[in-house]
Amino acid sequence: MEKKTFLKKAEKIAFDKVHREKIKFNISRYDKAVAKGKAIYSNLDLARDRAGYIKYKVVNELEKYLIAFEDNFTRNGGKVIWAADAREAVNAILQIARNNKVKKVVKSKSMTTEELDLNKFLNQANIESVETDLGEFIVQQAGQRPYHIVTPAMHMSKEDVAELYHKKFDTDEHMSPEELTLYTRKLLRDKFIHADMGISGANFLIADTGGVAVTENEGNAMLSMSFPKIHIAIAGIEKLIPRLEDLDLFWPLLATHGTGQNMTVYNSIISGPKKGDEKDGPEEMYVILLDNGRTNLLAKERQRQALSCIRCGACLNACPVYKNIGGHTYDTTYSGPIGAVITPYLKGLKEYNHLSFASSLCGKCTEVCPVKIPIHQLLLVNRDDAVKNGFYTYFDKESIKISTKFLLSRKLLDMTGGKMKNFGAGMFVEKVWGPRRELPKFAEKSFSKQWKEKYGEEKKE
Numbered sequence: 001m002e003k004k005t006f007l008k009k010a011e012k013i014a015f016d017k018v019h020r021e022k023i024k025f026n027i028s029r030y031d032k033a034v035a036k037g038k039a040i041y042s043n044l045d046l047a048r049d050r051a052g053y054i055k056y057k058v059v060n061e062l063e064k065y066l067i068a069f070e071d072n073f074t075r076n077g078g079k080v081i082w083a084a085d086a087r088e089a090v091n092a093i094l095q096i097a098r099n100n101k102v103k104k105v106v107k108s109k110s111m112t113t114e115e116l117d118l119n120k121f122l123n124q125a126n127i128e129s130v131e132t133d134l135g136e137f138i139v140q141q142a143g144q145r146p147y148h149i150v151t152p153a154m155h156m157s158k159e160d161v162a163e164l165y166h167k168k169f170d171t172d173e174h175m176s177p178e179e180l181t182l183y184t185r186k187l188l189r190d191k192f193i194h195a196d197m198g199i200s201g202a203n204f205l206i207a208d209t210g211g212v213a214v215t216e217n218e219g220n221a222m223l224s225m226s227f228p229k230i231h232i233a234i235a236g237i238e239k240l241i242p243r244l245e246d247l248d249l250f251w252p253l254l255a256t257h258g259t260g261q262n263m264t265v266y267n268s269i270i271s272g273p274k275k276g277d278e279k280d281g282p283e284e285m286y287v288i289l290l291d292n293g294r295t296n297l298l299a300k301e302r303q304r305q306a307l308s309c310i311r312c313g314a315c316l317n318a319c320p321v322y323k324n325i326g327g328h329t330y331d332t333t334y335s336g337p338i339g340a341v342i343t344p345y346l347k348g349l350k351e352y353n354h355l356s357f358a359s360s361l362c363g364k365c366t367e368v369c370p371v372k373i374p375i376h377q378l379l380l381v382n383r384d385d386a387v388k389n390g391f392y393t394y395f396d397k398e399s400i401k402i403s404t405k406f407l408l409s410r411k412l413l414d415m416t417g418g419k420m421k422n423f424g425a426g427m428f429v430e431k432v433w434g435p436r437r438e439l440p441k442f443a444e445k446s447f448s449k450q451w452k453e454k455y456g457e458e459k460k461e
Contacts (some may be wrong), residue, residue: 001353003354005331006329006330006331006354006355006358009325009328009329009331010325010329010358010361012325013324013325013326013328014324014325015027018157020324022154022155022156022157023154023155023323024323026151026154027154027323028378030151030259030260031259031317032316033259033260033261034082034256034257034259034317035260036260037255037256037257037260037261037262038256040252040256040262041256042129044221047253047370047372048253048369048371048372049369049372050249050285051249051250051253051310051370051372052308052371052373053244053371054241054246054249055241055307055308055310055371056305056308056371057242058238058240058241058308059238059298059305059307060304061307062237062238062240062298065207065240065242066207066237066240066289068207068208069073069205069206069210069240070210070289071126071210072207072208072209072274073210073211073212073271073287074210075210076271076272077272077273077275077285078210078212078271078272078273078286078287079285079286079287079319080283080286080287080288080289081281081286081287081288081289082289082291083287083288083289083290083291083292084291084292085291085292085293086116086290086292087113087116089116089234089288089292090113090116091291092122092123092286092403093118093122093199093232093234093288094122094125094423096197096230096232096286097115097122097125097127097196097197098125098286100197100229100230101196102127102132102196102197102230103127103128103196103372104127104128104131104191104194104195104196104197104225104251105122105127105128105129105195105196105197105198105199105228106130106132106188106195106197106198106199106223106227106228107119107129107130107131107136107193107198107199107200107224108132108133108198108199108200108201108214108216108220108221108224108225109131109132109133109135109136109152109201109216109220109221110199110200110201110234110330111146111149111201111311111333111334112201112202112234112235112236112290113147113199113234114146114333115202115290115292115333115334115346116234116290116292118199118234119131119140130188130191132188132191132192132218132220132221132223132224133152133216133218133220133221134153134181134184134218134220135151135152135154135388136153137184138152138153138156138161138164139152139153139186141164141165141168142156142164144328144414145323145328146327146331146336147326147327147328148176148313148316148327148335149311149312149313149335149336150258150259150311150312150313151317151336152430154327155326155327155328156384158176158177158180159175159445161180162174162180164177165180165183167276169183169187169412171183172403175395182228183266188220189313192223192224192227193227194364195224195227195228196228196229196230196345197228197229197230197231197232197386198223198224198225198226198227198228198230198232198282199224199231199232199233199234200212200214200221200224200231200232200233200234201214201233201234201235201241202214202233202234202235202239202287203215203254203311204239204240204241204246204250204310204312205235205239205240205241205287206240206241206243206244206246206247206269207240207241207242207243208242208243208244209244209264209269209271209394210271211244211269211270211271212235212269212270212271212287213247213251213269214233214267214268214269214270215251215254215255215264215266215267215268216265216266216267216268217259217261217262217264218265218266218267219265219266221266221268222257222266222268225268225270225281225282226280226281226282228282229282229283229284229339230282230283230284230285230286230336231270231273231281231282231284231285231286232285232286232287232288233270233285233286233287233288234287234288235287235288235289235290236289236290236291236292236294237289237290237291237294237295238307238308238309239449247267247269250310251263251264251267253310253312253370253371254310254311254370255312256370257312257314257368257370258312258313258314260444270285272285273285289341292346292397293345293346293347294307296345296346297342297345297346298443300345300385302377302378302381303341303342303345303378303381303382304375305371305374305378306338306341306342306375306378307342308371309338309342309373310370310371312370313336314368314369314370315336315337315364315365315368315369315375316335316336316337316338317368318364318365318368319336319337319359319364319365319368320360320362320364321337321358321359321360322335322336322337325358330343330358332343332347332352332355336365337359337365337376337379338373338375339355340355340356340358340359340379341356341375341378341379341382343355344356344382344386349382349385349386349389349391350389350391351381353383353385353391356379356382356383356386357383359376359379360377361379361380362376363376376395389455399428399429410448413446413448414446415447417444417445418441418442418443418444418445419444421442422441422442425439425442426439
């Protein structure tokens with residue numbers, strides 16, 4: 001997405017008062033819940049230190065943990081597929097579907113499948129794909145992408161959802177949230193029963209057991225993974241944790257920072273297809289390990305720390321920019337501060353470096369991160385990389401050069417009066433400054449001239 005398109009979208013949505021009210025309401029509820037959830041920790045900072053250390057250790061020894069996970073998962077009867085990019089991952093899924101004559105798919109919430117735009121490709125192959133998370137189901141019916149990493153329909157009010165269901169399913173346009181939920185549950189039960197294949201993401205991949213850890217609040221992921229005969233879990237290569245015991249640390253941190261809960265309602269560990277004496281579970285299970293630009297990030301000495309992210313969404317909820325421009329403005333799978341760090345390396349620094357400039361650098365994102373990623377510092381490193389790679393305009397280059405020369409010279413500053421400075425600023429700076437901010441005015445006389453008039457020439461010793 002071009003910078004101009006981003007700015008145009010941001011300008012429109014930032015001054016949409018109805019949108020602002022919805023986001024303010026929903027994030028305020030999140031803030032209250034998270035503050036309460038964090039109270040369970042006697043030393044939250046220590047927990048964050050330990051989690052950050054473990055995840056960063058995995059990132060720096062990724063090949064070791066990937067091999068361990070593959071060995072253990074394969075030993076459990078599962079199959080691992082390595083996908084270098086989105087195309088390879090989608091082709092692998094479609095091939096499995098063709099081999100098994102799959103016609104109906106149920107999906108649990110997964111940002112990785114959004115990264116692949118998987119629903120579109122399944123539909124093109126005449127395979128029905130239904131999102132089973134309530135929020136994801138809502139945005140799917142609206143023909144939209146998730147607005148937020150954790151709460152995909154955050155931008156919609158209960159009235160919006162009731163109106164959508166009325167249009168899509170001819171329901172009562174005044175249905176309550178409870179009625180809408182019950183209606184969706186009834187509709188999805190039939191989908192679970194008749195699905196040929198279930199697709200999920202993975203919150204964590206456990207290296208020492210070959211397990212896939214999934215955390216949720218609705219039970220839809222459990223049904224998506226256990227009812228169909230085939231289960232495919234798609235995970236980025238960075239989702240690893242070393243040991244099963246590490247979930248004691250990561251599951252509560254993810255729940256607390258994601259939704260304010262002590263723990264989410266359903267927490268599952270799937271280590272492969274069902275065994276001969278087991279009644280429940282898939283007959284075949286695959287894990288697709290996705291790169292899709294992650295090794296580009298891994299190659300960056302500083303920014304690789306962003307691969308420690310556990311996708312809690314805390315930095316989005318804290319970010320003043322996200323609160324104003326919303327999730328869809330970013331036009332990326334991963335929005336907000338963490339998205340601004342990783343997207344330029346997942347999708348191209350040249351096309352997406354502007355996201356790293358869409359930040360106030362207030363540091364709130366770093367402050368709330370449960371694995372202590374220095375997000376605002378990494379945004380600065382991204383900006384530096386963009387400049388070093390020449391991703392700036394001729395106007396940017398020349399204006400910086402001229403202004404630097406001008407501002408470093410007392411002689412030049414004193415030569416031009418306030419009127420001339422204001423004229424120059426109006427010609428070259430006002431447009432960049434933006435239509436919503438008033439450009440500060442230069443004084444008629446420079447500071448040095450005012451000083452001399454008041455105190456005389458500076459005495460030389």
